[in-house]
Amino acid sequence: MVSFIVFFYYRGKYIIVWANRILVFRLGEGKLIGVGVGPGDSELLTLKAVKIIKDVPVICAPRSSRNKPSRALSIIKDILASRDNYRLIEPVFPMTRDIKELERHWDEAAKLVADELEKGYDVAFVTLGDPSLYSTFSYLQERIEDLGFEVEMVPGVTSFTGCAASASMTLVEGDEILVVVPRVDERLKEIISYVDTCIIMKSPKSGSEIEDIIGDDPREKKIVSIQNCSMKDETIREGFMRNGNYLSTTIIKFRK
Numbered sequence: 001m002v003s004f005i006v007f008f009y010y011r012g013k014y015i016i017v018w019a020n021r022i023l024v025f026r027l028g029e030g031k032l033i034g035v036g037v038g039p040g041d042s043e044l045l046t047l048k049a050v051k052i053i054k055d056v057p058v059i060c061a062p063r064s065s066r067n068k069p070s071r072a073l074s075i076i077k078d079i080l081a082s083r084d085n086y087r088l089i090e091p092v093f094p095m096t097r098d099i100k101e102l103e104r105h106w107d108e109a110a111k112l113v114a115d116e117l118e119k120g121y122d123v124a125f126v127t128l129g130d131p132s133l134y135s136t137f138s139y140l141q142e143r144i145e146d147l148g149f150e151v152e153m154v155p156g157v158t159s160f161t162g163c164a165a166s167a168s169m170t171l172v173e174g175d176e177i178l179v180v181v182p183r184v185d186e187r188l189k190e191i192i193s194y195v196d197t198c199i200i201m202k203s204p205k206s207g208s209e210i211e212d213i214i215g216d217d218p219r220e221k222k223i224v225s226i227q228n229c230s231m232k233d234e235t236i237r238e239g240f241m242r243n244g245n246y247l248s249t250t251i252i253k254f255r256k
């Protein structure tokens, strides 16, 4: 039987074709770690997040535009102050619904990160709250996994559990249903009667549509809005936050 080995390199991967087997591997590549940094107070960082932020060679901190500082980076700045041996990359993830524009930025960010991983450096992508919840991390994760790199996630305190703690509210108990709403639209109207507690993210843009939907529900309710949760300028108010900033969340709890 004729046996042969073919060895080649493709997009950062070493590929060996040997008889009827294909082996794909990378030599000394880094991994991407999505690190949740919580809602704002650096004391809400997990021990694991702190350990990674202190050790990792590359920090990737998303920002919404070139001239706005990264919120996630500001949460970890005191930890980074004691380090001078890391590289910082700050890709822009603009606040736009233009999918082409977004994809272009996600691709650029993935390229920046992949360049570091290929050199063998681990990259910690720091993200507000938890990386599994409405985080730009997910778009990066998808691309980096497609390129064949390892990806890990480190959970963080989500903004809405931080908000519940600030407002001293239990979100749900027993068989109650909790719903997290990133954008208020028709879908909420259809399910609202089944929901016991509702978290409205990005509350400023929700405007009056949410007030109408909630107002139409005959149940008694407690509505609390929290802005800049766990930060020095945290604001908590009963009802909706009309001119809140991006870091505003409204909790609506229906009474039985």
Ligand SMILES: C[S@@+](CC[C@H](N)C(=O)[O-])C[C@H]1O[C@@H](n2cnc3c(N)ncnc32)[C@H](O)[C@@H]1O
Binding pocket: 039, 040, 127, 128, 129, 130, 131, 132, 133, 134, 135, 157, 158, 159, 160, 163, 200, 201, 202, 203, 226, 227, 228, 229, 230, 231, 246, 247, 248, 249
């Ligand atoms: C893109 S989502 C990010 C969610 C985040 N990954 C998490 O686990 O909470 C951004 C929304 O989270 C909420 N948020 C994040 N940080 C907050 C904070 N410190 N105070 C109040 N709301 C916050 C706001 O509703 C904001 O519009």
